[in-house]
Amino acid sequence: MNKNLLMDNGCKELLQYGVLDTKGRLKRLVKKYVLGRKTAPEDLIFWPTGLLAGGLWYCRADLAGQCGKGWQGKAFDEDQAHEEIMRIEGALDLYFDRWRGKGMPLYYLDDLVAGETFLEQYLNRAGRTDKELKGGEFRTRQYRQAVDKMADYAVEYAKDEAGSLLYRAGRGNGYVFADTLGLVCPFLYRYGMTFNRQECMELAVKQIANFLAYGMDGVSGLPYHGYDMTDGCKYGIIGWGRAVGWMLRGMSKCFLSDYGRQRLREPFIKLVDTVLAYQREDGAFSWQLQALEGPKDTSVTGMVCTALKEGIELKILVGDHYRQAFERGRDSLKESIRGGKVYDCSGECEDFARYPQKYDAYPWSLGSALIICEYTTE
Numbered sequence: 001m002n003k004n005l006l007m008d009n010g011c012k013e014l015l016q017y018g019v020l021d022t023k024g025r026l027k028r029l030v031k032k033y034v035l036g037r038k039t040a041p042e043d044l045i046f047w048p049t050g051l052l053a054g055g056l057w058y059c060r061a062d063l064a065g066q067c068g069k070g071w072q073g074k075a076f077d078e079d080q081a082h083e084e085i086m087r088i089e090g091a092l093d094l095y096f097d098r099w100r101g102k103g104m105p106l107y108y109l110d111d112l113v114a115g116e117t118f119l120e121q122y123l124n125r126a127g128r129t130d131k132e133l134k135g136g137e138f139r140t141r142q143y144r145q146a147v148d149k150m151a152d153y154a155v156e157y158a159k160d161e162a163g164s165l166l167y168r169a170g171r172g173n174g175y176v177f178a179d180t181l182g183l184v185c186p187f188l189y190r191y192g193m194t195f196n197r198q199e200c201m202e203l204a205v206k207q208i209a210n211f212l213a214y215g216m217d218g219v220s221g222l223p224y225h226g227y228d229m230t231d232g233c234k235y236g237i238i239g240w241g242r243a244v245g246w247m248l249r250g251m252s253k254c255f256l257s258d259y260g261r262q263r264l265r266e267p268f269i270k271l272v273d274t275v276l277a278y279q280r281e282d283g284a285f286s287w288q289l290q291a292l293e294g295p296k297d298t299s300v301t302g303m304v305c306t307a308l309k310e311g312i313e314l315k316i317l318v319g320d321h322y323r324q325a326f327e328r329g330r331d332s333l334k335e336s337i338r339g340g341k342v343y344d345c346s347g348e349c350e351d352f353a354r355y356p357q358k359y360d361a362y363p364w365s366l367g368s369a370l371i372i373c374e375y376t377t378e
Contacts, residue, residue, distance in 0.1 A: 003373055005340030007059050007084060010370055011091035014052045015098075017363050018043065043107050044099045047183055048348075048363040050113030053092060055370030057117045060088040092117065096146070104146055106153045109165060109180055115150040115187040118143050119194065151191045151200055154184055160229045163203070164210045167226070174230040175352075178215060178223050178243035181208055181250030182303075189254045201254075205263050208250055212267055221274040222289060223247055225352050236352040239289040242364075244275055245303025252310040265316055272317060275304060276325050283328030287346045287355065295359055298336050299345045302368025305329040309372055330372045333365075342369045 020042055063081045096118060099105075106112075122143035158169035160176060165184060167177040185204040192200030215227045217238045225236020225243045236243070251268045254260030278289040284296035285304055308326040311317035336344040345365035347358040 002340075003059075003370075004084065006337070006342075006366065006370055006373065007056065007088065009340035010052050010056050010059075010366055011087060013363050013366065014049055014056065014091050014095050017049055017052070018046055041105070041107050043105075043111065044102060045095075045111050045114035046108070047110035047113045048367075049095070050111070050115075050117070051367030052363045052370075053095060053114055053117040055367040056088050056092060057120050058371045060085050060092075061120075092121065096121070096143070100142060100146070104149060106150065109154070109157065109167065110183050112150050112154060112184045112187045113182075115147055116190065118150075119147045119187065119190055122147060123194065147187075147191055150187065151195075151197065154188055155199065155203065162210050162214070162229060163206050164214075164229075165207060174228045175226050175235065176211065176215065176228070177226040178211060178240075179246045181211060182246030182248075185250035186253035189260060190256065193257055201257075201259055204250075204254055205260055208247070208254070208264060208267075211247065220290075221270070237288060237355075239278070240349075240355065241285055241287050241289055241297050241300030242303065242346075242349065244271075244289060245300050245307075247271065248275070248307035249303055252307040252314075252316075255310070255314050255316055261316070268311065268316060272308070272311065272322070276321075279325055279328065280332075283330075283332035284344075285329070287357075295346070295357070296332070296344055297346045297359075298333050298342050298365040299362065299368070301329050301333050302342070302365055302372060305333065305372045306368050326372075333369060334373060336365075337369065337373075342366050 063085050067078050067081055095114075099114075122140060125140040125143065154165070158166045160166060160174050164176045165180050166173075167175050167180055185207050188200045188204035192198060192202075192204065211223065211227075214229065215234060216223050217234075220238055222239040223243050224234035224238055225240050227234045248268070248271065251264050251271070254264055255268075275285075275289065278292065279285060280292055280296060282296065283301075284298070285300040286292060286294050287297040287300060288294065289300075305326050308317065308322060308329070312322055312326065333342065336342055341361035342365035343361045344359050345362045347356040347360070347362070348364075349355055
């Protein structure tokens with residue numbers, strides 16, 4: 001597996017996935033203005049590309065950190081590394097500029113995943129001189145304006161009586177989705193830490209605490225896909241793999257300071273231990289965790305392994321069994337990589353209990369692979 005191919009394909013899909021071509025735009029116009037049907041907006045930073053952006057930024061930061069050190073004792077081509085860094089930065093700049101050129105629209109909570117990378121780009125620029133930076137201080141301010149807008153969007157967004165963000169406000173229901181924990185909480189927590197906005201950190205942790213209180217199955221310890229406080233019902237299936245992945249993603253990224261660690265450390269360890277009981281013999285995780293004889297899902301495997309990696313590195317998860325579980329999952333995912341794409345990934349969820357059994361290569365498996373797969377020229 002050559003990670004350079006993963007990065008190259010990640011840069012390509014970052015700028016192509018979800019973008020309508022001429023035929024697609026014409027069909028959308030006909031549907032909207034001729035047939036009078038409701039059409040979804042062309043969202044240039046929707047969650048699949050947001051996950052890709054995060055994976056690419058991780059690669060960029062990792063490459064930059066290894067320059068001058070070598071990589072795990074192996075030969076490290078710094079010229080090639082700098083080329084890859086420039087390629088990634090170029091793709092991420094185009095990604096941001098394309099969205100900014102449209103007025104930085106925010107259509108859904110899902111868009112806040114991209115905010116994680118925009119915030120990292122801002123932090124990478126802040127405090128450096130104009131001569132060191134492409135675009136100088138003006139471009140740094142653009143990133144700051146973007147992340148401020150995203151944070152305000154989340155703070156002002158519709159919530160239920162317990163303070164949980166409604167996944168699709170305006171649809172006439174009180175549905176809270178597990179997805180929100182991984183889509184919103186990482187950005188909010190990091191933003192709150194960076195700019196001393198405690199209310200953002202509290203809002204992030206509250207989302208997770210509420211889901212642990214209202215969205216879990218009491219027997220298995222696994223999450224439902226979501227719940228609604230207005231009727232007291234839990235919805236979707238128990239143990240949908242990406243619901244678990246979204247939860248672990250949200251929790252693991254709130255361990256950057258004591259506020260999140262003190263409140264979420266024990267629930268995180270407990271959920272990880274519950275999830276690892278369903279790791280398959282081949283090291284993967286299934287699209288539904290309990291469906292051990294069903295299809296494996298590289299998006300679930302990647303999300304769980306990313307959380308394991310972060311938990312281990314932050315010393316939240318201590319013990320060889322966590323590292324071994326991570327390595328088994330990572331190695332299983334690598335078996336599904338061909339030509340810079342990660343196959344055996346389940347399709348996009350359509351709603352509660354609507355999980356298409358279509359498996360292919362999608363950005364939501366590639367984003368995690370960029371984080372958990374090591375560099376090799378094999």
